[in-house]
Amino acid sequence: MGRIVLDKVSKKFGDVEVIPPLDLTIEDGEFAVFVGPSGCGKSTLLRMIAGLEDLTSGDIEIDGENVTQVPPSKRGLAMVFQSYALYPHMSVRKNIAFPLRMEGMPQAEIDKKVEAAAESLNLNDYLERKPAALSGGQRQRVAIGRAIVRNPSGFLFDEPLSNLDAALRVGMRLEISEMHERMQTTMIYVTHDQVEAMTMADKIVVLRAGVIEQVGSPLDLYRAPRNKFVAGFIGSPKMNFIEGEEAAKHGAHTIGVRPEHIEVSASSGAWKGVVSVSEHLGSDSFFHVHDTGLAETITVRAGGEVGFRHGDTIHLTPRDDVIHKFDSSGLRFE
Amino acid sequence: MSQRTLPRLLQSPAVLLLLVWMLVPLGMTLYFSFIRYVLNSLRRPEWTSPSLSNWRGLGNYEFVLNSKDFWFAVQNSIFIVCSILFATVILGILIAVLINKTFPGQGIVRVLLISPFFVMPAVNAVLWINMILDPVLGLNGLAVGGINSLVEGLRDAPLVGWFFSMWPEFEPISFRATQTSAYAVIMMVTWQWTPFAVLIFMTSLQSEDQQQKEAAILDGASTWSQFRFLTLPHLGRPIAIVVMIQAIFHLSLYAEIEIVSRGNGNKNLPYLIGEFANNNIGAASATGIFAVILANIVAIFLLRMIGKTLME
Amino acid sequence: MAIVAPPSRFSKYGRPVLAWAVGLLFFFPIFWMILTSFKSDADAVKPEYLFVFQPTLENYLNMTENYDYWRFAKNSVITAVSATIFTLFVGIPCAYAMAFNPSKATKDVLMWMLSTKMLPAAAVLYPMTFLTKSLGLFDTHFLVIMVLSLINLPIVVWMLFTYFKEIPKDIIEAGQMDGVNTWGEFKEILVPLAWGGIVSTALLCFIFCWNEAYWTVRLTTTEAATLSKLIEGNRAPEGLFFGRLSAVSAAAVGPIVVLGWFCQKQLVQGLTFGAVK
Numbered sequence: 001m002g003r004i005v006l007d008k009v010s011k012k013f014g015d016v017e018v019i020p021p022l023d024l025t026i027e028d029g030e031f032a033v034f035v036g037p038s039g040c041g042k043s044t045l046l047r048m049i050a051g052l053e054d055l056t057s058g059d060i061e062i063d064g065e066n067v068t069q070v071p072p073s074k075r076g077l078a079m080v081f082q083s084y085a086l087y088p089h090m091s092v093r094k095n096i097a098f099p100l101r102m103e104g105m106p107q108a109e110i111d112k113k114v115e116a117a118a119e120s121l122n123l124n125d126y127l128e129r130k131p132a133a134l135s136g137g138q139r140q141r142v143a144i145g146r147a148i149v150r151n152p153s154g155f156l157f158d159e160p161l162s163n164l165d166a167a168l169r170v171g172m173r174l175e176i177s178e179m180h181e182r183m184q185t186t187m188i189y190v191t192h193d194q195v196e197a198m199t200m201a202d203k204i205v206v207l208r209a210g211v212i213e214q215v216g217s218p219l220d221l222y223r224a225p226r227n228k229f230v231a232g233f234i235g236s237p238k239m240n241f242i243e244g245e246e247a248a249k250h251g252a253h254t255i256g257v258r259p260e261h262i263e264v265s266a267s268s269g270a271w272k273g274v275v276s277v278s279e280h281l282g283s284d285s286f287f288h289v290h291d292t293g294l295a296e297t298i299t300v301r302a303g304g305e306v307g308f309r310h311g312d313t314i315h316l317t318p319r320d321d322v323i324h325k326f327d328s329s330g331l332r333f334e
Numbered sequence: 335m336s337q338r339t340l341p342r343l344l345q346s347p348a349v350l351l352l353l354v355w356m357l358v359p360l361g362m363t364l365y366f367s368f369i370r371y372v373l374n375s376l377r378r379p380e381w382t383s384p385s386l387s388n389w390r391g392l393g394n395y396e397f398v399l400n401s402k403d404f405w406f407a408v409q410n411s412i413f414i415v416c417s418i419l420f421a422t423v424i425l426g427i428l429i430a431v432l433i434n435k436t437f438p439g440q441g442i443v444r445v446l447l448i449s450p451f452f453v454m455p456a457v458n459a460v461l462w463i464n465m466i467l468d469p470v471l472g473l474n475g476l477a478v479g480g481i482n483s484l485v486e487g488l489r490d491a492p493l494v495g496w497f498f499s500m501w502p503e504f505e506p507i508s509f510r511a512t513q514t515s516a517y518a519v520i521m522m523v524t525w526q527w528t529p530f531a532v533l534i535f536m537t538s539l540q541s542e543d544q545q546q547k548e549a550a551i552l553d554g555a556s557t558w559s560q561f562r563f564l565t566l567p568h569l570g571r572p573i574a575i576v577v578m579i580q581a582i583f584h585l586s587l588y589a590e591i592e593i594v595s596r597g598n599g600n601k602n603l604p605y606l607i608g609e610f611a612n613n614n615i616g617a618a619s620a621t622g623i624f625a626v627i628l629a630n631i632v633a634i635f636l637l638r639m640i641g642k643t644l645m646e
Numbered sequence: 647m648a649i650v651a652p653p654s655r656f657s658k659y660g661r662p663v664l665a666w667a668v669g670l671l672f673f674f675p676i677f678w679m680i681l682t683s684f685k686s687d688a689d690a691v692k693p694e695y696l697f698v699f700q701p702t703l704e705n706y707l708n709m710t711e712n713y714d715y716w717r718f719a720k721n722s723v724i725t726a727v728s729a730t731i732f733t734l735f736v737g738i739p740c741a742y743a744m745a746f747n748p749s750k751a752t753k754d755v756l757m758w759m760l761s762t763k764m765l766p767a768a769a770v771l772y773p774m775t776f777l778t779k780s781l782g783l784f785d786t787h788f789l790v791i792m793v794l795s796l797i798n799l800p801i802v803v804w805m806l807f808t809y810f811k812e813i814p815k816d817i818i819e820a821g822q823m824d825g826v827n828t829w830g831e832f833k834e835i836l837v838p839l840a841w842g843g844i845v846s847t848a849l850l851c852f853i854f855c856w857n858e859a860y861w862t863v864r865l866t867t868t869e870a871a872t873l874s875k876l877i878e879g880n881r882a883p884e885g886l887f888f889g890r891l892s893a894v895s896a897a898a899v900g901p902i903v904v905l906g907w908f909c910q911k912q913l914v915q916g917l918t919f920g921a922v923k
Contacts, residue, residue: 051822079820085814086817340747340828341744341747349740366773453902589863605768626765
């Protein structure tokens, strides 16, 4: 259970319209990721679904029931905050038990549920500690535990990993994905990190300035971005955009080529330039190429064994079958 | 929905209480300042109760502005306040810089230093004017007496006797005269409020950017230039706040003046108002309005400054 | 990383010595008052007994008959405690609403509250005397409690507001997601989290009430007179009663100075309205 429908939902702060009327459906059991640059309205949208922010207009339905006027705790959703928002004066046990206690559940049942949640999140040894005595990853788990015990019809995550260091982030990412596989509950996840979006989502919702730019599966977005914004946002390193004569050859205003779709050679190729910076990651090498006459910098991704250095002249050949063509308004066409 | 009503309901008792507290007495003061109103008048008994028919227009203000006492009180208020401000800020900065670094017993020194601030003003005044500053029996008198008897004893000493016999007999300063009692007030209030300045400057010093200091050391800045170009500008804002808050408190200084200066002619605005209020309510009220104006001049700047940090 | 400079001779010896000297100098008047309070009235003014004397407790034992100390002390306790409780009772809901449901007017209301604190009390001296006398409130506990509450309410609201605002909004929202109602939010989250702030606000308010020396002197005579009034009434003993006056003064300020030591930190915030951190 947990089909969430947004119907012409909009939000104004004073006179500023941060989210123009917008429609979106998240299917039951789906893992949806809202992604976009900071200030695009993704967190606001999430908070509106949670009930923490009023709607200026429109309706929100959960499982066919209009919840627009329903207070947050009665919507059957649980939220994990960016700052974790644990209650600092309560032990881990009490933190996790808190929503159940507020529901008025009998103590014995609460204990059972808390134990079970702690078990699944490896928190048994920490139940009597205060949040301040926990590491970032453990706090994150407690926040998730507090969400799980309520057995919600949907989980909302507001940039939950952004306060963790890089290694932990990868670990927690996997844990959340596993959790979703296991529970098959609707999850909405907000992030500005396109890697998180690509790796976790069933459905990505790309937002810019409160407007949905594209909705689709990660691979749809990668293969067929609707416009230049989505094309530039999804994929790392970013897609190269080339305008002018070279684009005109393909009958487009702008063409886009992903760094991994360019072949490099020391001797011959369609384009020519000078390596300004080379980054060797071991598995891959990235080259930032100047003086191509096409764009300021062309970024290229090659295998780890390719060893060009700063100042080397390099030849580039784009793969013709994966060149993206955009018209003058930035929309992609075939 | 109740989302707006509940917060309003919760705020209203505090707001209403303060509104009444501010508007009613101040409104009455304003009203009294425009009428003839004296408590004892055999000649004109109708003036002894407030009534619109005793309207005097700006007469009370004119009377106050023409009274020597008023100008003396204003002058004295400003003299006292400015002297205290000057002394507390300078002492405050010096002491704060002195005790901001760790040294053995820092905590105890802090406690010793802050203590005067919690002494009730009445005790402060009684303690200073009697036990310390009394020209005969206080430490002031005892110390001068001690020096005198020492000099006296040395007059008969061989070799140096001639030198000491040329010394005069010292007179202890009495702090109960009109002008000297103002000095006494300045002294005791400075003693009480320097700790406040120290505390604020220390709080502010602790938030000073240490990396900036380290960068300055690497750049070869001397201790003095660090103080002059980093610490002092950093203290600019707290200094302004200390000055304004104290100005507002000290403009309404009362207990100290009342205890130290009663009857000797020294007065500040609140004290003058008290004197007027024994009989001439119209004049007391007009003086009160002047005091409000004076305080507001400072308050506007202070509020502006506070307002900037408020919603951060 | 800190840069370790070689310690100068000043910071090794000069600073502690100078700092201790300044500390002792500032504490000296209080020390002197305490010392004098253990001298008999006759000894207190004799130079030969400056530091060496026969200590006596008679000044403390006779406080009641000399000054009726306990009656005034009782009034001080009653008024300061009641005023503190009442102020918190009115101030906490107000600060709570302002911190968590701010409207556009909140900032202005707060500033206005502060501005009432900045009005010189003397300006409304006569109206207050007039009103309280005609309402039959002059020299009553009720009046003193109300006046003390009102002059401290702005500072209390202000301090509580800054404490409440430090509570992350996320935690309040987490509470809303977890299903707390307004009262639960207050009881389960807000008060436990701001408890330290509430206690120190109360302490500071109590200290200010205890030390207040304008209205307590002008609006009381005997019934509700506090320690400020007692000391003010014995302002000029002309050296006759230094011992007993010191004792009663020390008894009046001692507990408060000790209380003050515990809330030095909050004092800065309370008196600067959060403008210095």
